[in-house]
Amino acid sequence: xxxxxxxxxxxxxxxxxxxxxxxxxxxxxxxxxxxxxxxxxxxxxxxxxxxxxxxxxxxxxxxxxxxxxxxxxxxxxxxxxxxxxxxxxxxxxxxxxxxxxxxxxxxxxxxxxxxxxxxxxxxxxxxxxxxxxxxxxxxxxxxxxxxxxxxxxxxxxxxxxxxxxxxxxxxxxxxxxxxxxxxxxxxxxxxxxxxxxxxxxxxxxxxxxxxxxxxxxxxxxxxxxxxxxxxxxxxxxxxxxxxxxxxxxxxxxxxxxxxxxxxxxxxxxxxxxxxxxxxxxxxxxxxxxxxxxxxxxxxxxxxxxxxxxxxxxxxxxxxxxxxxxxxxxxxxxxx
Amino acid sequence: xxxxxxxxxxxxxxxxxxxxxxxxxxxxxxxxxxxxxxxxxxxxxxxxxxxxxxxxxxxxxxxxxxxxxxxxxxxxxxxxxxxxxxxxxxxxxxxxxxxxxxxxxxxxxxxxxxxxxxxxxxxxxxxxxxxxxxxxxxxxxxxxxxxxxxxxxxxxxxxxxxxxxxxxxxxxxxxxxxxxxxxxxxxxxxxxxxxxxxxxxxxxxxxxxxxxxxxxxxxxxxxxxxxxxxxxxxxxxxxxxxxxxxxxxxxxxxxxxxxxxxxxxxxxxxxxxxxxxxxxxxxxxxxxxxxxxxxxxxxxxxxxxxxxxxxxxxxxxxxxxxxxxxxxxxxxxxx
DNA sequence: GTACCTCTTGACAACGATGTCATGGCAGGA
DNA sequence: TCCTGCCATGACATCGTTGTCAAGAGGTAC
Numbered sequence: 001x002x003x004x005x006x007x008x009x010x011x012x013x014x015x016x017x018x019x020x021x022x023x024x025x026x027x028x029x030x031x032x033x034x035x036x037x038x039x040x041x042x043x044x045x046x047x048x049x050x051x052x053x054x055x056x057x058x059x060x061x062x063x064x065x066x067x068x069x070x071x072x073x074x075x076x077x078x079x080x081x082x083x084x085x086x087x088x089x090x091x092x093x094x095x096x097x098x099x100x101x102x103x104x105x106x107x108x109x110x111x112x113x114x115x116x117x118x119x120x121x122x123x124x125x126x127x128x129x130x131x132x133x134x135x136x137x138x139x140x141x142x143x144x145x146x147x148x149x150x151x152x153x154x155x156x157x158x159x160x161x162x163x164x165x166x167x168x169x170x171x172x173x174x175x176x177x178x179x180x181x182x183x184x185x186x187x188x189x190x191x192x193x194x195x196x197x198x199x200x201x202x203x204x205x206x207x208x209x210x211x212x213x214x215x216x217x218x219x220x221x222x223x224x225x226x227x228x229x230x231x232x233x234x235x236x237x238x239x240x241x242x243x244x245x246x247x248x249x250x251x252x253x254x255x256x257x258x259x260x261x262x263x264x265x266x267x268x269x270x271x272x273x274x275x276x277x278x279x280x281x282x283x284x285x286x287x288x289x290x291x292x293x294x295x296x297x298x299x300x301x302x303x304x305x306x307x308x309x310x311x312x313x314x315x316x317x318x319x320x321x322x323x324x325x326x327x328x329x330x331x332x333x334x335x
Numbered sequence: 336x337x338x339x340x341x342x343x344x345x346x347x348x349x350x351x352x353x354x355x356x357x358x359x360x361x362x363x364x365x366x367x368x369x370x371x372x373x374x375x376x377x378x379x380x381x382x383x384x385x386x387x388x389x390x391x392x393x394x395x396x397x398x399x400x401x402x403x404x405x406x407x408x409x410x411x412x413x414x415x416x417x418x419x420x421x422x423x424x425x426x427x428x429x430x431x432x433x434x435x436x437x438x439x440x441x442x443x444x445x446x447x448x449x450x451x452x453x454x455x456x457x458x459x460x461x462x463x464x465x466x467x468x469x470x471x472x473x474x475x476x477x478x479x480x481x482x483x484x485x486x487x488x489x490x491x492x493x494x495x496x497x498x499x500x501x502x503x504x505x506x507x508x509x510x511x512x513x514x515x516x517x518x519x520x521x522x523x524x525x526x527x528x529x530x531x532x533x534x535x536x537x538x539x540x541x542x543x544x545x546x547x548x549x550x551x552x553x554x555x556x557x558x559x560x561x562x563x564x565x566x567x568x569x570x571x572x573x574x575x576x577x578x579x580x581x582x583x584x585x586x587x588x589x590x591x592x593x594x595x596x597x598x599x600x601x602x603x604x605x606x607x608x609x610x611x612x613x614x615x616x617x618x619x620x621x622x623x624x625x626x627x628x629x630x631x632x633x634x635x636x637x638x639x640x641x642x643x644x645x646x647x648x649x650x651x652x653x654x655x656x657x658x659x660x661x662x663x664x665x666x667x668x669x670x
Numbered sequence: 671g672t673a674c675c676t677c678t679t680g681a682c683a684a685c686g687a688t689g690t691c692a693t694g695g696c697a698g699g700a
Numbered sequence: 701t702c703c704t705g706c707c708a709t710g711a712c713a714t715c716g717t718t719g720t721c722a723a724g725a726g727g728t729a730c
Contacts (some may be wrong), residue, residue, distance in 0.1 A: 009480065062397055083418030087411060282595065
């Protein structure tokens with residue numbers, strides 16, 4: 001595609017001529033450097049204002065070797081989890097005078113890599129990545145070359161980098177305990193494809209928690225799920241001698257499918273969903289959830305990235321963020 | 336803040352030396368230019384691969400005057416409307432080989448301007464802005480200087496730019512007609528502060544529609560709203576001789592406040608909400624809404640921006656996107 | 671053989687800023 | 701008065717790439 005080139009704009013040369021100083025003095029004023037007489041600074045500021053001068057960051061970055069830009073690669077910017085995360089990243093970046101490049105990898109390894117390479121060609125100072133399920137040895141090379149990398153929500157294979165995770169197992173355990181405390185003795189687990197790292201972790205958490213409480217741990221239906229598939233699973237579980245009385249779902253999309261599936265199946269089971277969503281309190285019954293905090297993840301991860309940029313060379317760390325059980329109504333028995 | 340400078344990376348000079356060609360030939364290969372013998376191209380590609388060379392886009396941009404970057408300024412990236420919009424913008428940008436810088440203005444004029452200036456210092460090829468309610472004459476100067484500007488969701492004062500809006504009035508009219516078709520003759524309108532452009536347009540739409548149908552047009556409570564303020568308004572409206580039987584809300588946050596306010600007031604009024612939200616179909620009763628399509632707005636706006644970048648110099652246009660009435664249950668009478 | 675054209679390649683200047691270092695002027699102290 | 705140090709300023713090379721144009725080699729037509 002042919003693109004019209006950037007518009008002609010005044011340069012430091014124009015400002016310098018107007019103010020009667022050198023280009024270097026203009027640079028000192030623009031960058032707030034000390035060592036300029038106040039009257040000179042006033043004169044230069046006036047010229048900048050008159051001309052509508054705006055520094056060319058590209059030239060600055062080329063000479064200085066610094067971009068003050070970070071890159072964020074998520075799965076889908078429109079997804080509530082990732083948009084909350086991105087919003088927080090952008091806020092912290094802005095506070096540190098950095099701009100944010102964002103891209104959606106859509107779970108496609110090639111696309112993730114293409115976006116990341118494009119960011120690196122821009123010489124981003126650091127990367128925040130929600131990794132796809134693929135080998136990330138190529139990312140290790142970038143990290144080794146000096147570009148700090150922070151992984152979000154999932155670990156990556158082949159690269160030792162700072163990683164921020166949610167306590168999936170702990171969250172699931174608290175949900176199971178909640179249901180048990182409400183009298184449930186047979187709980188079903190609905191989740192996504194276990195090839196997804198978070199789905200596998202939550203499944204593990206379910207099995208460990210139920211076993212440790214002496215309950216059945218094998219009433220499991222892994223996805224992908226639709227309302228229809230959920231309805232079928234619920235009907236099958238309900239017809240057993242020892243019927244399932246409560247369901248735990250592995251993420252908020254599956255929670256939605258479960259809510260719709262229960263309507264389809266004409267069944268009213270107790271429910272706890274993994275991850276919160278906006279209207280959980282308005283549903284009937286109001287849905288009890290294990291809440292993550294994507295904004296906190298985004299903030300902390302970006303804060304650590306800034307520390308890396310400031311010279312922190314300590315070993316890569318993995319931070320597991322707690323979940324929170326938000327008790328509403330849906331965990332109680334329905335009959 | 337002190338930032339470690341960008342890591343040392345191989346340059347075209349290194350590739351050229353390894354492949355035994357000139358820098359210009361390396362540039363031709365990297366940029367896919369014709370006029371390089373196939374065997375030469377193979378040799379250069381091998382050297383690029385061996386060295387892990389990645390073009391320095393900053394240098395390229397400085398020399399060529401092109402950045403292949405666009406800037407998007409929304410109110411809050413974590414808000415569902417804006418995240419869907421941003422997701423669509425990023426997709427279209429990617430398709431056109433452009434990267435996306437995003438920033439959240441948070442409705443603060445100074446912040447919006449600061450972010451926009453930072454993008455311009457990066458010499459973004461174009462801007463997509465959800466404008467705050469302030470004078471945008473400064474943006475007009477940028478547009479005049481050649482940076483295409485597309486406004487989203489609201490118009491801006493002081494600048495003639497391409498603008499994408501939702502048919503607020505038409506959406507409100509269809510909601511009023513829907514409620515009337517279900518027998519309602521006294522409808523209340525709940526919305527935000529009318530200083531917000533969209534709130535004012537929707538209020539106008541409500542008044543025009545109710546008047547044209549011979550109904551009362553003055554049963555209005557403008558916000559900002561909380562569940563408590565909504566509960567108070569609903570109680571007052573319900574106690575009249577000619578009680579309000581249905582409510583139209585001006586945006587999805589107010590819809591949520593209305594749902595919670597109805598529970599607080601112990602009232603069950605019919606409801607149509609302006610703008611859709613994820614679980615509207617799962618509420619009891621399922622909520623009828625006037626749906627916008629932020630993703631379509633983002634796509635079309637970015638597509639037009641790309642056309643501007645490609646040389647389209649036709650006059651600025653305003654595109655009004657239709658709304659869609661999503662009929663569920665909440666518009667029916669409750670008794 | 672000569673002239674012209676095409677293909678391929680490379681030399682070098684330019685982009686707009688910042689980093690580095692030299693220079694001049696002025697003030698203070700001996 | 702002379703010397704030294706500090707402040708302010710400016711000249712110029714550098715960053716890594718792309719745009720521009722020149723040159724050489726080979727092929728074809730007259």
